[in-house]
Amino acid sequence: xxxxxxxxxxxxxxxxxxxxxxxxxxxxxxxxxxxxxxxxxxxxxxxxxxxxxxxxxxxxxxxxxxxxxxxxxxxxxxxxxxxxxxxxxxxxxxxxxxxxxxxxxxxxxxxxxxxxxxxxxxxxxxxxxxxxxxxxxxxxxxxxxxxxxxxxxxxxxxxxxxxxxxxxxxxxxxxxxxxxxxxxxxxxxxxxxxxxxxxxxxxxxxxxxxxxxxxxxxxxxxxxxxxxxxxxxxxxxxxxxxxxxxxxxxxxxxxxxxxxxxxxxxxxxxxxxxxxxxxxxxxxxxxxxxxxxxxxxxxxxxxxxxxxxxxxxxxxxxxxxxxxxxxxxxxxxxxxxxxxxxxxxxxxxxxxxxxxxxxxxxxxxxxxxxxxxxxxxxxxxxxxxxxxxxxxxxxxxxxxxxxxxxxxxxxx
Amino acid sequence: xxxxxxxxxxxxxxxxxxxxxxxxxxxxxxxxxxxxxxxxxxxxxxxxxxxxxxxxxxxxxxxxxxxxxxxxxxxxxxxxxxxxxxxxxxxxxxxxxxxxxxxxxxxxxxxxxxxxxxxxxxxxxxxxxxxxxxxxxxxxxxxxxxxxxxxxxxxxxxxxxxxxxxxxxxxxxxxxxxxxxxxxxxxxxxxxxxxxxxxxxxxxxxxxxxxxxxxxxxxxxxxxxxxxxxxxxxxxxxxxxxxxxxxxxxxxxxxxxxxxxxxxxxxxxxxxxxxxxxxxxxxxxxxxxxxxxxxxxxxxxxxxxxxxxxxxxx
Amino acid sequence: xxxxxxxxxxxxxxxxxxxxxxxxxxxxxxxxxxxxxxxxxxxxxxxxxxxxxxxxxxxxxxxxxxxxxxxxxxxxxxxxxxxxxxxxxxxxxxxxxxxxxxxxxxxxxxxxxxxxxxxxxxxxxxxxxxxxxxxxxxxxxxxxxxxxxxxxxxxxxxxxxxxxxxxxxxxxxxxxxxxxxxxxxxxxxxxxxxxxxxxxxxxxxxxxxxxxxxxxxxxxxxxxxxxxxxxxxxxxxxxxxxxxxxxxxxxxxxxxxxxxxx
Numbered sequence: 010x011x012x013x014x015x016x017x018x019x020x021x022x023x024x025x026x027x028x029x030x031x032x033x034x035x036x037x038x039x040x041x042x043x044x045x046x047x048x049x050x051x052x053x054x055x056x057x058x059x060x061x062x063x064x065x066x067x068x069x070x071x072x073x074x075x076x077x078x079x080x081x082x083x084x085x086x087x088x089x090x091x092x093x094x095x096x097x098x099x100x101x102x103x104x105x106x107x108x109x110x111x112x113x114x115x116x117x118x119x120x121x122x123x124x125x126x127x128x129x130x131x132x133x134x135x136x137x138x139x140x141x142x143x144x145x146x147x148x149x150x151x152x153x154x155x156x157x158x159x160x161x162x163x164x165x166x167x168x169x170x171x172x173x174x175x176x177x178x179x180x181x182x183x184x185x186x187x188x189x190x191x192x193x194x195x196x197x198x199x200x201x202x203x204x205x206x207x208x209x210x211x212x213x214x215x216x217x218x219x220x221x222x223x224x225x226x227x228x229x230x231x232x233x234x235x236x237x238x239x240x241x242x243x244x245x246x247x248x249x250x251x252x253x254x255x256x257x258x259x260x261x262x263x264x265x266x267x268x269x270x271x272x273x274x275x276x277x278x279x280x281x282x283x284x285x286x287x288x289x290x291x292x293x294x295x296x297x298x299x300x301x302x303x304x305x306x307x308x309x310x311x312x313x314x315x316x317x318x319x320x321x322x323x324x325x326x327x328x329x330x331x332x333x334x335x336x337x338x339x340x341x342x343x344x345x346x347x348x349x350x351x352x353x354x355x356x357x358x359x360x361x362x363x364x365x366x367x368x369x370x371x372x373x374x375x376x377x378x379x380x381x382x383x384x385x386x387x388x389x390x391x392x393x394x395x396x397x398x399x400x401x402x403x404x405x406x407x408x409x410x411x412x413x414x415x416x417x418x419x420x421x
Numbered sequence: 422x423x424x425x426x427x428x429x430x431x432x433x434x435x436x437x438x439x440x441x442x443x444x445x446x447x448x449x450x451x452x453x454x455x456x457x458x459x460x461x462x463x464x465x466x467x468x469x470x471x472x473x474x475x476x477x478x479x480x481x482x483x484x485x486x487x488x489x490x491x492x493x494x495x496x497x498x499x500x501x502x503x504x505x506x507x508x509x510x511x512x513x514x515x516x517x518x519x520x521x522x523x524x525x526x527x528x529x530x531x532x533x534x535x536x537x538x539x540x541x542x543x544x545x546x547x548x549x550x551x552x553x554x555x556x557x558x559x560x561x562x563x564x565x566x567x568x569x570x571x572x573x574x575x576x577x578x579x580x581x582x583x584x585x586x587x588x589x590x591x592x593x594x595x596x597x598x599x600x601x602x603x604x605x606x607x608x609x610x611x612x613x614x615x616x617x618x619x620x621x622x623x624x625x626x627x628x629x630x631x632x633x634x635x636x637x638x639x640x641x642x643x644x645x646x647x648x649x650x651x652x653x654x655x656x657x658x659x660x661x662x663x664x665x666x667x668x669x670x671x672x673x674x675x676x677x678x679x680x681x682x683x684x685x686x687x688x689x690x691x692x693x694x695x696x697x698x699x700x701x702x703x704x705x706x707x708x709x710x711x712x713x714x715x716x717x718x719x720x721x722x723x724x725x726x727x728x729x730x731x732x733x734x735x
Numbered sequence: 736x737x738x739x740x741x742x743x744x745x746x747x748x749x750x751x752x753x754x755x756x757x758x759x760x761x762x763x764x765x766x767x768x769x770x771x772x773x774x775x776x777x778x779x780x781x782x783x784x785x786x787x788x789x790x791x792x793x794x795x796x797x798x799x800x801x802x803x804x805x806x807x808x809x810x811x812x813x814x815x816x817x818x819x820x821x822x823x824x825x826x827x828x829x830x831x832x833x834x835x836x837x838x839x840x841x842x843x844x845x846x847x848x849x850x851x852x853x854x855x856x857x858x859x860x861x862x863x864x865x866x867x868x869x870x871x872x873x874x875x876x877x878x879x880x881x882x883x884x885x886x887x888x889x890x891x892x893x894x895x896x897x898x899x900x901x902x903x904x905x906x907x908x909x910x911x912x913x914x915x916x917x918x919x920x921x922x923x924x925x926x927x928x929x930x931x932x933x934x935x936x937x938x939x940x941x942x943x944x945x946x947x948x949x950x951x952x953x954x955x956x957x958x959x960x961x962x963x964x965x966x967x968x969x970x971x972x973x974x975x976x977x978x979x980x981x982x983x984x985x986x987x988x989x990x991x992x993x994x995x996x997x
Contacts, residue, residue, distance in 0.1 A: 013627065013865065014904040016857030017850075026854040034629030038537060044529030045546065048603075052553050058568040211457030213753065218450060231724070233461045238650065239713060239722040240657025242684050243468060245691070246709040250471035254697060256437070284464055291461065317450050346559025348659035348684070352691040374559045375661075381563045381664055389567060396560050407555060418626045502844045599889030616836035619794060620896065624849035624903055634848065 059400070062170050062393030065143040068161040068184075072131035083125070091130075102140040125182045129266060135161050161332075169394035176359040178371070182380075182387035187395050189359045191255055191371040193275065196363050197342050200279025201286060206336055209257045209290030216291070217298040218320050232289045235286040245352030247283025253353050262367030273354035276366040281353050282346065286339040293335025297328040297384050329411050337410040341403050347374040373399050472713060475706030482700060494529070496670040496686075497542035498704040507670035508708065511680035515591040515662055516655035518676060522595025523651055527602030528644065534634040535610040554600035562664030565593035570665060577677065585667035594661050598651045605650065609730065610636055611641020646726040653719035657712060659684040683708050745770040745907055745937040746791065746828075751805035753786050755798065761787045764805075764847045766956055766973045768907075773929055773938045775948035775976065778958030779991070783968025784941040785956070788909050790827040793821040793906065806938075808905045809906070823927060829900035830909040834916045835892035837899075838883035839855065842876050845884045845895055849903045862902055870898035871928050890921025897928065901936070907931065910940040926951050945992055948976065955979040 018026045072405060075083050078094050086094070091111060096104060105122070116124075126132055135158045138150055143165060154163050176186030212233075220226040257272035258264050260280070283369060301324050309319040355375040363370050380392035479485060485503050493504030530550070534543050568591035574582045582588070613636045621631040637644075667679025668689050681689065687705050695702055744767045753761040761783040768774045769779050776784045786795065793814060795801045809815040818909055826849045837845050840887055844865045855862065863880070867873040876887070893913060900908055910929075914922040929951050942948050948955055955971040957979060972985045983989040 013855075013862055013902075016613065016855050016862075017904060018856075023823070023854075027820065030627055030630070030852070034627050037629055038533075039632070044526045045533050047526060047597070048530055048553060048599055049549055049601075049855045051468070052549060052566060055556070055564045055596075058564055058651055061568065070863060080492035183735065204496040208457045208460050212452045212460055215451075215454035215458035216733050219454060226458075229462060231721075232465050234724060235717060235720050236464060238463055238653060238654075240470070240659070240684065240716055242657065242659045242715045243472070243709050243716075244689055246687070246706060247464075247468050247471055250475065250706070251467060287464065288461060315444060315447055317447050328611065329725060341555065345555075345559070347557065347559040348663070349687055350664075351688050354691075377559050377563065378660065381559075381566060389563075392563060397562060399557065401561070403555060403557070440824075448982040499953075614836070616832060616834055618839065619797070619830075619832060620838065622794065623792060623825055624899065625822055625853055626849070627822050627828075627852075630852050634852070635838050691884035698806070 016197060031104050034049060037364050038381075041234055059393045059396045061139045061141055062390050063397055064140040064145075065165065065390070066138040067166045067387070068135040068137075068158055068163050070135060070158065071163045072250040072259065073129060074135055075130055078125070078129055083122070083130075086122070088118040091118065091125055094129070095124060111170060120176075123172055123176070123184060124162045127179070128183065132181070132183050134385075134387045137390055138380075140385045157195060169397055173391070174392055174398065177298070177359055177362070178376075179360070180358070182385065182391050185391055185396055187373060187376060189362055190371050190373045190376040190395070191398070192357070192362050193355075194344055194372040194374075196275045196366070197279045197282055197370065197372055198274060198340050200366060201283035202336060202340065204280055204283030204285045205290050206341065210294050210332055212287075213294030213298055214320055214325075217315065218297055218324065233288050233291050237292060241285055241346055242346075242348040243280060243399050244285040245285065245349030250279060250354040252280045253275035260367075262394055265367070270367055270369060272355070274367045275363055275370040277353050278350055278355065278370060278372070279366070282343045285349060286343050286347065289339045289342060290335055291339065294332045296330070296391045297331025297335060298324060299328045300331060331378065334410045334413045339405050339411070341410075342407040343373055344406070345376055345399065345403060347372075350375050351378070373402075425494055434533045444490060455600035468713060472706050472710040475703045476710040477699070479703035479707040482703075484700075494672040497623060498700045503704075504672075505708075507672040508683045508686055510672060510674065511587055511662075511666065511683040512656055514674065514676055514685070515587050515594060515679070515682055516618075517651060518588060518591025519598055519655040519658075520648070520651055522592055523598040524648055526595070527647070527651075528606055530603040531606035531610055531644075532632055532637070535607045536628065536636065548599040550603060553596070553652075554604070558597065558658060558660040559664070561593050561597050562660045563662045565661050565665035567592050573677070582677045583667070583679050586617070586677045587662075587680055588668050588676040589663075590662045590666035591676065592660055593665065594655055596710050597658070597661065598654055602647045602651045604649030606640070606644045609640040609647065612643065612730070613639045618648070642730045644725050646723040646730070647692065649719050649723040653716045653723070656683060656719075657716050660686050663688040683712055739770060740751045743770045744768065744972070746807065746809050749805065749806040749808065751790065751792050751807060752785070753795065754800075754802050754804070756800040760965045762792070762961065762965075762969050764970050769809050769936065769954065770937050771933055771935070772953040773933050773940060773951050774943045774954040774956065775952035776939065776956045776992075777871055777943070777948045777959060779827060779960075780943060780966070780970075782958045783961050784958055785911055786945075786968070787970075788911050788939060788941045789830075791907070791909055792825045792830055794830065795826075796821055817902075826903065826906055827906035827989075828909060829903060830911065831893070831900055831913045833912045835889055835896055837887070837895050838894050840884065841881050842884050842887070842895060843880040844956070846899045846902045849899055853903050855903075863986075866898040866902035869901050869932070870894045871924060871931070872898055876927060890917050890924060893917060893921065893925060894928065897925075897932075902930070905936070907937045907939065910938065911939050915943070922947075945980075949980050952976045955989065957983075957985070959987050959991070 021191065046210075077092070078098060079086060079247055081090070096112070099107075104113075113121070136154075138146075142150065151163060154161055174191070175188050177183065177189045179185040201278075215231060216226065220229070250259050253272035256277075259266065260272045260274055261270045261279045262274065262276075264418050293309075305323050305327065306319055309323045310345045313320070355371050356369045358370045359369060377395045380388040380395065383389070447460070455617055480490075484501055489503045490505055494506045495502040495504050498508050501551065534546060538546060566585075569592055570582065570584060570586065573589055573592075616638055618631055618636055621635040626635070632639070662682045662685040666684070669679070669681055670686060671678065671680035673680055675733055687708055690701055690705055695705075736985075746765040748764045751761065751764040752759050753984060764787060774795075776788060778784055789795045790803060791814070795803070800992055805814050806816075809824075809827065812819065828955065838848065840848065840851050843863055846866050847859050853902065864873060864877075867876060875891060876882075878884070884892060887895060893916075897908075897913075914925050916926065926947065929940070932938060940948075947961060949970065953976060954974065954975040956970045957967050959971045961969055972983060972988045974984075979988060980992050983992060
């Protein structure tokens with residue numbers, strides 16, 4: 010019929026050539042799949058690496074012999090006995106200072122116990138081991154410790170404890186906690202939201218409901234998309250130049266009678282972070298507003314509502330869950346951001362709770378950064394613990410966002 | 422019945438006024454919303470102005486010459502060395518490693534998810550990538566320093582691989598960017614119309630031939646956009662390099678050596694005691710301005726590509 | 736139902752049902768399609784024409800919930816049999832779609848691609864030229880073979896799709912409303928082309944345009960939703976096109992072809 014037909018494989022040849030094609034296809038498919046496996050393994054390795062660091066053996070020595078303070082074994086002491094030991098051995102100045110921070114008899118037993126270790130007995134950490142090592146090389150580690158540090162005690166420790174969450178910073182890894190860092194992060198995120206949510210939602214309403222398709226509005230839209238891609242450290246530089254330096258009288262609180270601070274305050278950090286998440290909030294709010302069906306607007310206009318009445322009574326209430334979802338995502342972005350905070354000058358050592366927008370501050374990721382870059386391995390362990398806290402916080406926020414999103418999806 | 426009629430008549434015969442009415446409340450609100458919309462423009466202007474102003478001061482310094490800036494390879498503004506290259510090369514090296522990792526992996530993941538995975542598998546696997554995308558970069562920094570570096574050291578030897586090195590930062594950055602590239606590429610792949618796939622199948626093509634030889638080329642511009650955004654993200658990424666790549670500018674092309682990137686440099690110097698108006702201070706803004714301009718251009722290109730891509734298939 | 740007396744059969748269906756999930760979109764189709772003839776499938780929209788034609792080269796496989804009962808026989812082999820590879824089926828039964836869907840490649844590559852993947856060993860340039868000539872497109876594109884196929888007009892694109900189909904030398908070419916997106920002149924060219932093509936190929940065409948069916952086809956299958964209200968389509972009459980349009984047996988066919996339908 011047609012000579013070209015003869016140039017194609019036939020019969021057995023066809024089967025064989027198809028077999029070849031299928032084989033190479035399945036090799037490639039395996040390769041594609043293994044990329045996914047690599048991604049999953051990376052995530053697993055990351056999580057494992059963090060957990061591995063947060064638990065494990067610690068070899069430490071007591072600087073002062075516990076028997077100097079108590080005849081009983083330390084963990085058998087009750088709250089009153091702990092209190093008495095602290096009172097008897099701490100200098101009266103130090104005791105009054107502690108008392109002023111928080112009355113001693115209102116503190117829990119574990120806090121007092123920590124104080125006893127931290128202030129009186131004093132711990133000297135010799136070495137730490139990862140969880141994996143601690144489990145699989147337990148005997149070896151014990152032998153090693155017995156040889157290298159005959160005085161030392163070996164203890165399997167979880168660095169992540171309730172005390173870790175509730176104690177402020179300390180220069181000793183064993184007694185450091187993330188309380189001030191968490192509070193700092195919360196303050197900062199609160200300010201960022203207070204700043205960015207109204208402006209972001211307003212901008213989104215303007216762009217979706219009011220803006221005509223003219224040149225200026227197209228520029229605004231393009232600009233927002235681009236701002237979302239600006240490196241976060243550039244926002245940090247912006248915050249440094251404007252909030253920390255140019256607006257110092259305002260952000261340091263001097264205008265409001267605060268005297269003891271410069272522009273490197275929670276307020277500056279919050280505003281910087283607000284600027285950073287603003288494009289994110291606008292884009293998400295635009296999506297939420299877009300998803301409100303047009304029929305709703307037409308219905309409102311149809312009964313004689315003005316544009317704002319339509320937006321306020323019909324569009325916004327229906328877009329609200331979407332806008333909230335977007336805000337939660339913005340919050341989780343802000344909580345994890347580190348670079349801009351370094352630039353606007355987060356302090357790394359803060360042991361008192363932030364008292365307001367004009368306080369100096371630290372934040373959770375700043376602590377993680379600080380501790381990770383320390384040389385001693387016990388700081389890596391508390392960095393790992395702080396990462397677990399951060400990841401759990403983020404997971405909770407994202408779960409909330411997903412739940413909210415699913416509820417919205419059901420509606421239409 | 423009768424009464425109702427009168428009401429209707431009254432209403433009908435009331436003089437009708439359809440003229441525009443002043444609604445001051447509406448106007449005020451619209452003005453406020455417009456200002457909110459302009460807010461984003463203010464931010465951009467502020468970035469350009471503030472970075473530009475300080476960068477201007479830096480480049481206005483008589484010691485900073487064009488020849489020194491681009492012609493020498495030591496960067497220590499405090500003592501008069503203004504060669505930008507060590508910061509640029511390390512930025513390029515870490516970003517290249519990151520892209521080298523994330524582009525093939527991201528593309529393969531995207532192909533698998535969009536062409537092979539069942540809807541059920543896709544909805545189970547995508548959240549994993551979303552988690553990867555949601556992990557703060559400081560955590561990736563921890564991972565780079567305390568997992569990737571020891572891993573590289575155990576493979577290549579401690580003599581070869583320094584404790585701080587560009588390779589581990591770049592590799593981990595690649596993992597960080599992977600979900601971005603895969604999700605953008607997947608969007609591009611699934612935007613390819615079904616008719617094209619059917620055309621290929623009707624020619625006796627296998628699924629693989631269809632995906633790789635027809636769908637992939639058709640989505641190429643979208644994948645290009647993803648690549649460009651990925652590059653922009655890698656160049657602007659700070660925490661991973663600040664933690665794992667090393668502190669101190671170092672002009673080297675050996676990825677196993679420590680070298681500070683542009684972002685890492687800004688983070689380290691601004692994290693210390695920095696006095697306003699010093700050359701160190703203004704130099705940071707000059708670097709930040711370069712970062713801003715480069716990422717801005719990359720983002721604009723990427724957006725342009727995406728818009729064009731969208732038009733083609735709509 | 737079958738009035739075909741010369742049993743030179745290209746493909747036939749036996750008690751064919753096509754399901755989407757539990758819904759039978761097409762039921763009980765028994766037709767024999769003669770070699771080197773044009774067979775038209777006509778009927779009101781939504782009666783399963785496209786579903787039926789897509790069953791012939793297993794394009795419905797891509798609809799996740801779809802499945803088929805009964806048989807479609809090509810040279811005695813059931814296309815839905817156990818060891819049948821759908822890729823080989825499509826290799827033998829090509830398809831031209833409603834909207835032209837050239838690949839985002841050059842004109843030349845649009846044609847050479849299918850040949851290449853299917854292991855063509857001959858002279859590629861010749862194959863491209865012959866295929867383009869076969870689709871009556873050669874004279875229009877011979878000077879711009881390296882240009883993107885997207886630069887062609889809709890009608891040219893559709894003929895390019897026909898050219899790439901004949902390049903792989905299938906037994907049967909399926910056409911699913913191939914002219915519905917084209918202007919009248921392009922439509923005419925496609926119709927003329929079909930008369931050329933049937934010298935070498937068996938053609939099955941779905942059309943919603945009865946005049947077109949009357950103009951181009953030798954046989955016509957009339958499809959209609961079943962009377963029982965199940966929204967399932969079936970072939971109510973299958974015969975020579977002349978008979979369908981001049982002397983239909985079924986009252987519904989008569990109503991439809993004379994325009995008295997819905």
